[in-house]
Amino acid sequence: MRPYELTVIFPLEEDLYQEGREHLLTDLKDHGAEIEKTDEIGDRDLAYEIKKRRRGRYVLFTLKLDPAKLQTLDRVFKLNTNLLKYLFVRIEE
Template identity: 70%
Template sequence: MRQYELTVIFPLEDDQHKAGREQLLADLTANGVEIEKTDEVGDRDLAYEINKRKRGKYVLFTIKADPEKIATLDRIFKLNANIVKYLFVRVEE
């Protein structure tokens, strides 16, 4: 298993934020991902407008996962309407 940082931008609306976060956590655990740490970064301006949104709630996850699972999660997250944007970054050990 490799270590990754997953940065996720959720919508500012509380109902969409909670639904998106619950779905994301369910998807991670269903795919055997180990969540080591979660950091709420807070509300921030986006670098550019995405889906007519200028702000979002940023959350940073430190996870351990198999590389094959990252590709699967990428496909799943694209279908989640409650995620504005996400990014997986492999952490060098």
């Protein structure tokens, strides 16, 4: 298990945000991720338009995950329409 930071941008609409967050947490737990910390950064302007949206809700997750499952999670997240963007970054120990 390696430590990662996962930054996710959700839509601003509360129902889309809640639904996207629930799917994301379920997908992470199904793939054996251990969520250590969750930071809600808040609503911010996007640098460029994503799926016809100019603003998004940023959330930062600190988690531990098996590196072999990272590619599978990437495919699963692409199917979640309530995620505007996401980025996994490995934390150096």
